[in-house]
Amino acid sequence: MPSVRIKKELNQGIYFLTFTVRRWYYLFDRHNRWEILLSSLRHCQEHKYLKIYSWVFMLNHLHLMVQGNDVAGFVRDFKKHTSKELKKNILATEPGILKLFEKDEKYRFWGNTNMPELIESEKFYWQKLNYIEQNPVRKRYVENPENWIYSSASKDCLLKLEKIE
Numbered sequence: 001m002p003s004v005r006i007k008k009e010l011n012q013g014i015y016f017l018t019f020t021v022r023r024w025y026y027l028f029d030r031h032n033r034w035e036i037l038l039s040s041l042r043h044c045q046e047h048k049y050l051k052i053y054s055w056v057f058m059l060n061h062l063h064l065m066v067q068g069n070d071v072a073g074f075v076r077d078f079k080k081h082t083s084k085e086l087k088k089n090i091l092a093t094e095p096g097i098l099k100l101f102e103k104d105e106k107y108r109f110w111g112n113t114n115m116p117e118l119i120e121s122e123k124f125y126w127q128k129l130n131y132i133e134q135n136p137v138r139k140r141y142v143e144n145p146e147n148w149i150y151s152s153a154s155k156d157c158l159l160k161l162e163k164i165e
Helices: 033-047 071-093 095-101 122-138
Strands: 015-020 051-057 061-067
Touching: 015 071, 033 051, 033 071, 051 122, 061 071, 061 122, 071 095
Parallel strands: none
Antiparallel strands: 015 061, 051 061
16 A cells, blocks of 8 residues: 655645654653754754644654645655664664564665644644644643643754744
């Protein structure tokens, strides 16, 4: 079954995206790996005109609501860059787990699809924003969304957020 892709003619829309670690392996909760994700997103905000409306990092996946000049290009570049950085980090800190991500003599950290969903209505936007920010509560990591630091709901949000127009 082919993966869902971002349509070329809708490439500049606002998208809800999910990036999942292969095998749903808990990868991000140690060795400054959340910082790798943050750094890459900040770079995309500053240099690739990426607008972030909502986000959350979980232990083995992340959700974003984003818009940009080339969302498909962002997805490609984000996955490529973070894969290189994650590989370096894992080699330095936990080389034994690298074999979990080996595929065809290469390493693949991300699942193939990002399940992009175009935000086409205000109702859908608020539904996805709520889903993103409630994710750590549903997993029982925190009691209130604002207590999860790796989220747009955090009172000390670590990324610049855009407001819906």
